[in-house]
Amino acid sequence: MVSTMKKIIGHQRQVQFLHHQLQEDNLAQVYLFVGPPFIGKFTLAQNLAQTLLRTEEEALRLHPDFLLISQSEEAISIETILELQRKISLKPVASSKKIVIIEEASRMTLDAQNAFLKTLEEPPAYLLFFLIAQRESLLPTILSRCQRLYFQPLARREIETAGFSPFLAHLSQGQIGRLFLDPRLAEKWQGVLEHLSALIEANLKDKMDYFRNRSEEDLFFLRAIFRTLLYWQIQPEFLSFYPQKAKERLTGLARRLTLEQVIEMLDSLEEIESLSWTNVNQKLLLEGLALKI
Numbered sequence: 001m002v003s004t005m006k007k008i009i010g011h012q013r014q015v016q017f018l019h020h021q022l023q024e025d026n027l028a029q030v031y032l033f034v035g036p037p038f039i040g041k042f043t044l045a046q047n048l049a050q051t052l053l054r055t056e057e058e059a060l061r062l063h064p065d066f067l068l069i070s071q072s073e074e075a076i077s078i079e080t081i082l083e084l085q086r087k088i089s090l091k092p093v094a095s096s097k098k099i100v101i102i103e104e105a106s107r108m109t110l111d112a113q114n115a116f117l118k119t120l121e122e123p124p125a126y127l128l129f130f131l132i133a134q135r136e137s138l139l140p141t142i143l144s145r146c147q148r149l150y151f152q153p154l155a156r157r158e159i160e161t162a163g164f165s166p167f168l169a170h171l172s173q174g175q176i177g178r179l180f181l182d183p184r185l186a187e188k189w190q191g192v193l194e195h196l197s198a199l200i201e202a203n204l205k206d207k208m209d210y211f212r213n214r215s216e217e218d219l220f221f222l223r224a225i226f227r228t229l230l231y232w233q234i235q236p237e238f239l240s241f242y243p244q245k246a247k248e249r250l251t252g253l254a255r256r257l258t259l260e261q262v263i264e265m266l267d268s269l270e271e272i273e274s275l276s277w278t279n280v281n282q283k284l285l286l287e288g289l290a291l292k293i
Contacts, residue, residue, distance in 0.1 A: 009176060010158040014149050018048065018112045028147035030120060031130040032105070034136055035151030038177030042103060045130035049099045052128070052207050058174055065092040071103035078111040085119055088127055105131035106138055113139045120145045168239040173224050192221040193261065195248050200256050200293060207290035212283050216276070219269060225250070226266040233259050 008015050023028050033041040046060065055063050069076060084100065092098040102108075108116060114270020117139060123129075136143060160169045164179055165200055171189055172179050179185060199207055214222070231238045232254050239247045263264075272285045 007047060008040060009041055009162050010154040011151055012043065014151065017149070018044070021052065029123050030131065030146045031125060032131045032133060032136070032143070032146035034133050034148060034153060037134060038172075038175035038181075039151055040176065041132050042101070042152050045101050045132060047156055048130070051103065052097050052099060053095050055256045063094065065095045065098045067100045069100075069102045072107070074107075075240075076102070076105070076108040076112050077112060078109060078115050081108065081119075082116045085115070088119070088124075091202060092125075092126050096126060097128050099128045099130070100129045101132065103132045104134070106133040106135055108137075108138070113142060117141055117148070132155065134165060134191055167243065168247075170228075170241070171224055171225070173220070174269070175220075178220075186237075188217070188245060189221045189224065192218055193225055193246065193253075196222070196225060197249050197253055200253070200261045207293065208287045211286045211289045214286055218280060219272065221271070223266065223269045224264055225253075226269060229254050229262045230266060231255065231258075233262060263282065265289065 018027075029072060031045070033045060035041055046057070049066055050057060050060055053063050055066075061068060067084065068268050069080060069084065073217070086266065088098060088100065104221070115171055120129075120142060120278055131146065132137075136148070140263070155174070156166065156169040159172060159174070159176050162175075162176065162179075164172075168186060173187060179288055195210065199210055204211075227252060228239070228242075232250060239250060257265075268285075268289055272282070272289075275285065276282070
């Protein structure tokens with residue numbers, strides 16, 4: 001069986017582990033890939049599905065033995081899982097396997113998880129599940145049935161091997177998928193940097209108005225900016241591969257913010273990211289950022 005995992009950038013330990021299981025015909029029935037978004041977890045699961053179903057990427061989603069629950073802003077409902085159960089009860093028609101990928105599996109509601117657990121208790125031999133998640137916030141009884149693999153953001157040099165500049169590689173914060181999906185990533189980052197530079201001298205109301213309406217992508221850019229400011233405070237030559245205009249803006253910001261402010265802002269941004277899947281009032285947390293600059 002020819003593996004398509006050679007296309008994966010980085011994650012060599014995980015790739016080698018799965019390749020060995022594939023070669024030994026010793027794959028688990030349920031995998032949980034855990035790690036930050038846009039780093040290649042879904043791509044690896046998709047490539048394994050292509051290999052097992054002997055199909056190309058373009059044809060995978062049309063394959064009769066492939067099922068996908070795509071990433072969505074909405075929670076994965078019990079109705080979605082019950083419909084999945086109906087489909088997987090039918091035996092594969094073009095392959096020996098039926099493969100299911102669930103993106104953001106930790107978005108399953110409690111009812112959906114309990115229903116899904118029944119599927120995992122005695123799954124047919126032909127079923128293979130890939131659960132993709134940013135964190136292990138699933139029922140312990142589901143986790144105990146999973147072969148868990150953990151993924152980290154890619155190193156800058158790994159991303160450069162895909163043809164991206166050192167600046168873009170650093171800007172992505174190891175999330176290479178953002179670069180493939182959005183050719184305007186640097187332009188958008190520059191826009192957030194411009195807004196932030198102007199905001200330093202703004203009044204508190206304007207600062208709160210700005211922060212309370214930030215999108216997930218804006219927060220990603222803000223984390224990137226404050227991480228860069230932290231690196232700059234420690235090692236100024238770190239900015240050598242940044243465009244001149246960006247260097248000027250970052251240098252200006254670094255001179256107007258203390259190291260303590262940079263660290264406090266970065267800590268708050270990372271806390272907001274970690275709580276983004278909870279019922280915590282996000283707007284209050286975002287407005288709190290205005291008090292820190």
